[in-house]
Amino acid sequence: xxxxxxxxxxxxxxxxxxxxxxxxxxxxxxxxxxxxxxxxxxxxxxxxxxxxxxxxxxxxxxxxxxxxxxxxxxxxxxxxxxxxxxxxxxxxxxxxxxxxxxxxxxxxxxxxxxxxxxxxxxxxxxxxxxxxxxxxxxxxxxxxxxxxxxxxxxxxxxxxxxxxxxxxxxxxxxxxxxxxxxxxxxxxxxxxxxxxxxxxxxxxxxxxxxxxxxxxxxxxxxxxxxxxxxxxxxxxxxxxxxxxxxxxxxxxxxxxxxxxxxxxxxxxxxxxxxxxxxxxxxxxxxxxxxxxxxxxxxxxxxxxxxxxxxxxxxx
Amino acid sequence: xxxxxxxxxxxxxxxxxxxxxxxxxxxxxxxxxxxxxxxxxxxxxxxxxxxxxxxxxxxxxxxxxxxxxxxxxxxxxxxxxxxxxxxxxxxxxxxxxxxxxxxxxxxxxxxxxxxxxxxxxxxxxxxxxxxxxxxxxxxxxxxxxxxxxxxxxxxxxxxxxxxxxxxxxxxxxxxxxxxxxxxxxxxxxxxxxxxxxxxxxxxxxxxxxxxxxxxxxxxxxxxxxxxxxxxxxxxxxxxxxxxxxxxxxxxxxxxxxxxxx
Numbered sequence: 169x170x171x172x173x174x175x176x177x178x179x180x181x182x183x184x185x186x187x188x189x190x191x192x193x194x195x196x197x198x199x200x201x202x203x204x205x206x207x208x209x210x211x212x213x214x215x216x217x218x219x220x221x222x223x224x225x226x227x228x229x230x231x232x233x234x235x236x237x238x239x240x241x242x243x244x245x246x247x248x249x250x251x252x253x254x255x256x257x258x259x260x261x262x263x264x265x266x267x268x269x270x271x272x273x274x275x276x277x278x279x280x281x282x283x284x285x286x287x288x289x290x291x292x293x294x295x296x297x298x299x300x301x302x303x304x305x306x307x308x309x310x311x312x313x314x315x316x317x318x319x320x321x322x323x324x325x326x327x328x329x330x331x332x333x334x335x336x337x338x339x340x341x342x343x344x345x346x347x348x349x350x351x352x353x354x355x356x357x358x359x360x361x362x363x364x365x366x367x368x369x370x371x372x373x374x375x376x377x378x379x380x381x382x383x384x385x386x387x388x389x390x391x392x393x394x395x396x397x398x399x400x401x402x403x404x405x406x407x408x409x410x411x412x413x414x415x416x417x418x419x420x421x422x423x424x425x426x427x428x429x430x431x432x433x434x435x436x437x438x439x440x441x442x443x444x445x446x447x448x449x450x451x452x453x454x455x456x457x458x459x460x461x462x463x464x465x466x467x468x469x470x471x472x473x474x475x476x477x478x479x480x481x482x483x
Numbered sequence: 484x485x486x487x488x489x490x491x492x493x494x495x496x497x498x499x500x501x502x503x504x505x506x507x508x509x510x511x512x513x514x515x516x517x518x519x520x521x522x523x524x525x526x527x528x529x530x531x532x533x534x535x536x537x538x539x540x541x542x543x544x545x546x547x548x549x550x551x552x553x554x555x556x557x558x559x560x561x562x563x564x565x566x567x568x569x570x571x572x573x574x575x576x577x578x579x580x581x582x583x584x585x586x587x588x589x590x591x592x593x594x595x596x597x598x599x600x601x602x603x604x605x606x607x608x609x610x611x612x613x614x615x616x617x618x619x620x621x622x623x624x625x626x627x628x629x630x631x632x633x634x635x636x637x638x639x640x641x642x643x644x645x646x647x648x649x650x651x652x653x654x655x656x657x658x659x660x661x662x663x664x665x666x667x668x669x670x671x672x673x674x675x676x677x678x679x680x681x682x683x684x685x686x687x688x689x690x691x692x693x694x695x696x697x698x699x700x701x702x703x704x705x706x707x708x709x710x711x712x713x714x715x716x717x718x719x720x721x722x723x724x725x726x727x728x729x730x731x732x733x734x735x736x737x738x739x740x741x742x743x744x
Binding site: 358 | 535583607
């Protein structure tokens with residue numbers, strides 16, 4: 169008897185075959201694609217990572233977070249400061265970014281996660297803006313012009329300085345995020361998130377510490393974004409506060425909601441749509457964002473629970 | 484010493500007094516009931532016991548440990564589980580996933596264990612899945628395991644809630660109006676299930692119920708609550724014949740006379 173039917177999706181032989189085929193295609197793309205396509209797709213994989221991170225907060229734990237870009241900023245600025253100001257290797261920035269994101273997550277989440285969802289949305293929105301305005305005004309973070317000249321990291325002796333190398337880095341991060349999300353979803357802690365989302369009082373009566381459970385989701389989501397932010401800084405070699413606006417947070421949230429909160433394939437699809445669709449509409453010039461917005465409205469009207477179907481079975 | 488002891492418990496919201504100096508005890512291994520007219524404060528007693536409300540005064544001890552003022556999840560960990568008056572299932576999750584919730588406080592794998600797939604994670608997951616099967620079988624709805632809880636028939640939803648509470652391994656199980664909405668046949672099954680829980684599992688039961696036939700049939704000890712005060716206590720026979728209880732339920736004779744006039 170299968171206790172968790174959701175597992176049947178990933179563990180069915182057909183699902184495995186389809187997933188493997190998609191991964192092979194993704195691995196082969198740099199052999200044929202031009203650098204523009206690779207640029208767009210690298211960003212798409214990067215968004216898959218961010219959206220899966222936010223999906224832990226919004227999808228699993230049901231917390232509305234409108235300031236998620238702040239944690240992405242924490243990661244990017246950690247990488248920038250570690251390499252530029254401390255003169256250390258890029259790789260030191262990863263553990264430091266995890267620590268910084270965890271601290272920021274606990275400081276912001278600790279007192280606010282007790283709030284009802286709509287209040288939480290306002291607080292997280294404020295936090296997102298706070299981080300952006302703070303890095304804009306501090307001398308050490310380079311003010312409005314940000315940090316420039318972040319050195320490219322080396323991996324196994326190779327300098328990561330081609331777009332193809334970043335394509336593979338972000339693809340690998342996206343795949344790691346998928347694996348981590350899948351394992352979390354079907355674990356004790358992942359179920360606890362869903363219990364708290366579904367009925368907080370019933371969850372508490374079952375012996376679940378709702379505050380700790382929500383905080384763990386918030387902090388884990390923050391860590392995903394911070395790790396992504398580190399590699400983002402390495403890829404761009406320059407970061408500026410205006411990358412981490414409220415719009416950025418909204419776009420990530422859009423990917424999660426569009427694809428389907430709490431459904432991994434849906435969130436991947438949502439992230440790809442959010443990045444790739446505006447590029448496809450590039451030919452129509454200034455109408456591009458309007459058409460994109462109309463498409464989003466239509467999708468949300470027709471499929472309010474996201475593009476991905478509720479209970480997907482392969483074949 | 485009784486398993487659960489409540490001494491001088493008072494509860495109020497602003498100027499409204501809900502419970503006034505309530506004393507009560509539940510003996511280990513008993514099926515005890517708490518009855519009283521609507522609004523007497525029965526569910527408030529449950530909410531105080533389980534940490535959802537904080538009493539203004541008094542003390543509550545479970546097997547000698549003070550539990551008043553503790554957060555709900557700590558109380559559950561100490562061996563007190565409850566069901567809700569209006570079913571509180573995780574409706575969009577499966578019956579098995581609902582029951583797994585009860586194992587949360589008896590297991591400890593964290594996010595890192597899950598992501599790395601540690602031994603601890605794998606062992607616990609297997610045990611949690613097995614426990615879900617076991618408790619669903621215990622309440623007699625094995626076949627409902629993979630169905631969405633909210634889509635189950637009402638009587639089955641009640642059983643899922645029981646299985647979920649039992650999965651926390653309680654010493655004391657609080658049942659808030661378990662017979663509400665059940666038909667005669669289902670009520671008989673309920674009584675049988677309660678007796679199995681007490682006799683086979685050794686779990687003590689404290690029951691709130693409006694169905695007097697059921698209460699008198701199943702309880703060994705009954706407390707009667709009216710306007711936040713305990714007005715009577717004792718065996719079913721004694722409580723049934725207590726003039727204060729009759730008055731609380733039926734009203735005074737002269738009231739009826741003046742109401743009729």
